[in-house]
Amino acid sequence: MTLILTASDLAVLADMQATIAAVELAFGDITRGTAHQPAPTSLHLPGSDARFVPMTALADEQQLASVKLLADIPANRGAGLPTQRSTILLASQITGETLAILDGRVPTRVRTAAASAVASRHLGRPDSRVLGLVGAGALAVAHVEAMLAVLPIEEVVVWSRSTTTTDGFREKVLRHGLSVTVVGSPGEVFETADVVCTLTPATEPVVHGRWFRDGQHINAVGSRPRPDHREIDTEGMVRSRIFVDSRATAAEKSGDLLIPVAEGALSLADVQGELGEVVAGRIPGRISDADITLFNSVGIGMLDLAIGRLLYDGAIEQGLGLRVDLSR
Template identity: 50%
Template sequence: MLILTHSDVSRLLGENPHSDVRSALQQAHTELALGRAVVPAPPAMTMNGASLVPMVAATPTTAAVKLLADIPANAGRGLAVQRSTILVTSAETGECQALIDGRLVTAVRTAAASALATAFLARPESRTLGLVGAGGLAVQHTRALNEVLDLETVLVWSRTPATLERYRQAVADLGITVKSVQTVEEVVRGSDVVCTLTPSRDPLVLGAWFGPGLHVNAVGAPPRPDHREIDGEGLRRSRVVVDSLATALAKSGEVVLALAEGAVVQADVSVELGVVTAGLAPGRSDAQEVTLFNSVGLGLQDLAVADLLVERARALGVGTELELSA
């Protein structure tokens, strides 16, 4: 069994990992649409306010489970609210192949998934990116989306000036103009593509602000059916694409609450990203259409990145090997 620490993962992904990860995710989502991968809706175990979510996926060769721990109380302890570990096994022999720290894997594959959706759903001429939130995911998303769009300007809303300043410094090398705005509405109305990147429980983004041609990546809300960043009107006014329908119906507050309110029906949220990447459904239909990618996150995405990491690690001699059966 190969053990890859956070430092190992960082070394293997390198400074610009998003293109390779995006390609791996496109193949994975396409395989899912063609029935060559399995992603069941993840169950959740809740205890003392913490949510523990085993995210499972399998292909003909590999199976993986990422245990995602969403622990809000960690904020008061000075710890990360979300932590995760990925276990990879052979689907052919059951042999344990790898144990991988999930922190950077999750951040990079989440941004790469948004970039993949943006490549298929946003207007190609989009030049202004809007960010609701300026933390680590904002940095990853800016880098990932800059690879599929010729970005010129980023409009950023953040609750804390220090977070915004760290974001500015982290993306300074890209040469993109970063503008701070005072309200979320300014971000939405002024952008071609918007990424929502906060752990909000109540909507920060209103569909009433959506203009023609907008693309939205709804990313930040944790996998809990009572949390959402975007109101039901936002989904009603958009062509919605989900990463997995089963997962969205179980874990996405955006979808679950919009359905409960009657803002949408299930047919409105049933198109999966893999169906679009496989060419079985269209991406954007015209320049005026509003599109929205609802990103909950899939174990299949983690598996795709884990396969990439294991291949690189063994080629470069990175990581620690253990024999569990000895």
């Protein structure tokens, strides 16, 4: 039997603390060789700006194979539709049975914030108390919850183009007892923040390296997985010690990295390593308090597999979802 889990089911089941632990394990397992994270494929045709990205993974610990099909369709914005949609399929590594089909919106949001938290735990200064957010939507709210689980955050500094968005953000995060300051420009976020998360669907840089201060950690999260889109300018990438979720994925889909490489300002060899290598103790992360570290978060299928295992197990335990016999 296959379990169908809707976005409403998954919103009830999502647990940030458990997801952070699962994501941290998943990163390490890639490096240890007990999980397989293939290089990505991006499907597109000349007549359309749409891209379809199959994100696959295989893992011993979770005994799963998984694929998420991400549809990235910018033209949907004009029709009032989501520009990104995704669906996750989980299959038993042992029998090949399709165990579950999940709407991808909630898992993607939660595991993305969890990945930033794992990166901040390993690359940020452990005394980081001010969280900066460039962007204030649902992903920003999830990042606040995630960062509170790994760092002693006391204050949030946030910027968005929309005051409606920042008003909604403030209302959602004040329950955490944090000081929230809304600023008038992205540069002001960097003036006081210890950790900064960039969470905009930018196609051109909204973040400039001249703003970076010694000791900061940046999670570059928001840009679409396309080689010609970026949030961070070339100076920002050059000034930072760069870590990625997957070298192969970043080399295929990260405009933040590939544009400076095309300009000759960086080479792919300048990437310090994968986050999993830091988690597994194979390479150092932050070397000094003055380091500017940057996690280039493009998104990998192994993280969908990791949270998928949690959500599937939780749904079975709580009796959620619709069971369907696909073989009939």
